[in-house]
Amino acid sequence: MNTNRPLDELGFPAVVISRLLESDFVSTDDVQNLQPAELGSATGLSLKESAEVVRLVSATSISEPQDVLQIIEDESDIPHIVTFCEAIDTLLGGGIPLRAITEISGTPGIGKTQMCLQVCVSVQVPVSVGGVGGQALFIDTEGSFTSSRIKDMASHAVHHVQSISTDNPDAATFTVESILKGIHYFRCHNYIEVLAVIRHLPTLLQSHPNIRLVVIDSVAFHFRHDFSDNVARTGLLCQMTHSLIQLAGSHNLAVIVTNQMTTKIENSGSSQLVAALGETWGHCPTLRLSLHWQHHIRVATLIKAPHIRTSSVNFQVTVAGIRDISSGSVTQNMAEAQNSKKRKWTSDDS
Amino acid sequence: MSSIAANTWTRNILDRLDINPKVKCRAQKAGYVSAIRILGASQSELQHKLELSEFHIKNLTAAVASYALPKQETAWEMATQIEAKTHLTTGCPCLDVFLSGGVAVGGVTEVSGQSGSGKTQFGLQLALYAQLPRSLGGIAKGVAYICTESQFPVVRLQQMIGHMKLKYPQGPKSYTDNIFVHHVPDMDCLVDCVRYQLPALVSRHNVGLVVVDSVAAAFRVEEDSGEMNRSIPLQAMGYRLHHLAASYGLVVVTLNQVTAAMGTVSLYGIRGDVTPALGLSWANLITTRLMMTRTASYRPAIHGKMQLMHHGPHSSGKNVMEFNSAGSSRKLLAAEYNVSGGVSDISVMISDNKFHIRDKIYDSGAGGDPGCILGIV
Structure with missing residues (x-):
């Protein structure tokens, strides 16, 4: 096995190494699968020392490199959380992917929180009807979470699932109550509490192994206003993302963070709307989705994705949640836009 | 705090x-x-x-x-908590339905509109309804009213109190004892007031509603010093208000002016030629934004029907309430962040001070008393 390493590479104290080598424990393989007590009696090390050896050896065992074919097979298995808006699902290659961090940014009122609430509901769609069948964790920094809104979306989702699979036993257990009970909520009043929740996540995920989605709405709020020092802020953000991406991989989670927009003034003097928190943060999320208005239509644009071409789609926010714009209203709106153009031209002519 | x-x-x-x-x-x-x-x-x-x-x-x-670690709960526990008071009534049944219960406790609600659209009327009315007992939709708490624009309209308040006493005889004996008015002249004073004076006042006098009338006036005075210079104190103040609202369970209402919409980029998806003032950095800090516009219609007193026009069954979340009534009507266009999720319109009326109007429209189911924002018939 290529995970085998000589024990003296692991940085034990010289006394321990010499004891181990004396008893002919040369490589990590020799120590693997041993209890500390067994190792202690074999080598004469104290129980504490041998426990440290066993722990370190198991921690440093390196996994075998995978070949690309294996990775492709694994990746095609990654489930996606549907958003109930087909256009956005297609844009994201099937929905919000698990094992990744997705950033949703946009101007106030565009529907970032609505999108998060929608995903909290749709992550619970049973596996038998093509869902993920997990639970959600919502970290609320702005206080914009409303349970009545969740209820609206949940009842529509339940209705939809029951209408497509009437005789499915899973669909019967998918109720508004089960959806509401499957959303765990933290209200964080400052960034310390956000950090505390993220540090607490491993424990929480052990007690609630069904959680498949972690939402931070919004990551920008406290980090933009509680800090005077941008370097310290970036450091904390990177550290936070690091632990989030690790958890996302090991526990099969989707992570959604929302971000605010800010105006970036370029050297030429022109200004541009960009997501807040700076350039370094921009590298942290795996996918970046930007929401904005265009002629009174909500538009979602994918601005960073490792595997999908970036493009834009239209969507709308309804009482039921995030939905596609039906083709009728799109054409109507396009006609509206054309009309306004026409009006402009005519006014120019006159 | x-x-x-x-x-x-x-x-x-x-x-x-x-x-x-x-x-x-x-x-x-x-x-x-x-x-x-x-x-x-x-x-x-x-x-x-x-x-x-x-x-x-x-x-x-x-x-x-x-x-x-903050408190952990599930959405089910939140939804089934009944003792928690989540909304303060606006005093207008239609508006309450529109806002799904009234102005939210916690978070910052902004009301913006052109001059004369009725922002201050809205603020004053909330200041009175906040003092009503919980059974009547109030929060039975005092009010901090921060004025930056002009003198606090005492005369108007007295008129409204007269009607409140008629309408709710079981309300508090004195409304004015629980309204703490503070005039601040400029940006720095407003920031200091929110940072130092307001927390002390809130904890000492059982204040439940904070009205800032208006944020824009204090900050727009500084316009010549550049947008960058004002955005930092503005954000700091908004963040403080959020903290106060969350930790004391306050209703925070800030009034804002409007500015002409420039350029083709629509930031907030609001139709019309004006957008709320103070820009994106302030907008990011608001939980719910209401936009008031005045429709300059003056119609004779007709008891019309409430027309609730759904564009599709809750499809776009857009309900327009129209009304015919006496007085100049004001249209409240709401770009609501939180509850309905869509841009939706509602029309309400702010009646003028003439008392005789009362007899004419008081019989309507929606109810209404002069001197208040009315949900109309």
Whole structure:
């Protein structure tokens, strides 16, 4: 096995190494699968020392490199959380992917929180009807979470699932109550509490192994206003993302963070709307989705994705949640836009 | 409140943690004693500074994390809590339905509109309804009213109080005793007021509603000093208001002016030629934004029907309420962030001060008394 390493590479104290080598424990393989007590009696090390050896050896065992074919097979298995808006699902290659961090940014009122609430509901769609069948964790920094809104979306989702699979036993257990009970909520009043929740996540995920989605709405709020020092802020953000991406991989989670927009003034003097928190943060999320208005239509644009071409789609926010714009209203709106153009031209002519 | 909160995170918490004394001692020696220091440090930094193994550090951070952890609940528990008061009535049944219960407790609600669209009327009316007992939709608490634009309209308030007393005889005896008015002339005073005076007032006098009339006036005076200079105190103030609202369960209403919409980029999806003033940095801090516009229609007193026009069955979340009534009507266009999720319109009427109107429209089911924002027929 290529995970085998000589024990003296692991940085034990010289006394321990010499004891181990004396008893002919040369490589990590020799120590693997041993209890500390067994190792202690074999080598004469104290129980504490041998426990440290066993722990370190198991921690440093390196996994075998995978070949690309294996990775492709694994990746095609990654489930996606549907958003109930087909256009956005297609844009994201099937929905919000698990094992990744997705950033949703946009101007106030565009529907970032609505999108998060929608995903909290749709992550619970049973596996038998093509869902993920997990639970959600919502970290609320702005206080914009409303349970009545969740209820609206949940009842529509339940209705939809029951209408497509009437005789499915899973669909019967998918109720508004089960959806509401499957959303765990933290209200964080400052960034310390956000950090505390993220540090607490491993424990929480052990007690609630069904959680498949972690939402931070919004990551920008406290980090933009509680800090005077941008370097310290970036450091904390990177550290936070690091632990989030690790958890996302090991526990099969989707992570959604929302971000605010800010105006970036370029050297030429022109200004541009960009997501807040700076350039370094921009590298942290795996996918970046930007929401904005265009002629009174909500538009979602994918601005960073490792595997999908970036493009834009239209969507709308309804009482039921995030939905596609039906083709009728799109054409109507396009006609509206054309009309306004026409009006402009005519006014120019006159 | 901020000083209390700051204390929680910066004071020595090691003695409250259930961890190995050795770890405690090392942390004490290295100066990592507060939640802010320990949670703000990375795993490797702690390992290096405390000279402890990964295992001990993990224990330490887990203990601190569970100490600093906010309350965990499920959406089901939140939805079934009945004792929690989540909304303050606006005094207008139609508006309450429109806002799904009224103005939300916690968070910052902004009302913006052109001059004369009725922002101050809205603020005054809330100031009175906040003092009503809970059974009548109020929150039975005092009001802090911060004026930056002009003198506090005492005469108008007295008119409204007269009607409140007629309408709600069981309401408080004196409305004016519980309204704390503060005039601030400029940006710096407003920021100081929110930072130092307001927390003290809120904790001492059982204040439940804060009205800032208006934010824009104080900050737009500074316009010549550049947008950058004002955005930092503006954001700091908004953030403070959020904190206050969350920690004391306040209703915070800020009034804002409007500015002409320039350029083709529509930031907020609001139709029309004006957008709320103060820009994106302020908009990011608002939980709910209401936009008031005045429709300059004056019609004879007709009892029309409430027309609730759904464009599709709740499809776009857009309900337009139209009305025919006496008085100049004002249209409240709401770009609601929170509840309905869509841009939706509602029309309400602010009746003028003439008392005789009351007899004409009082019989309508929607109800209404002159001098108040009315949900119309």
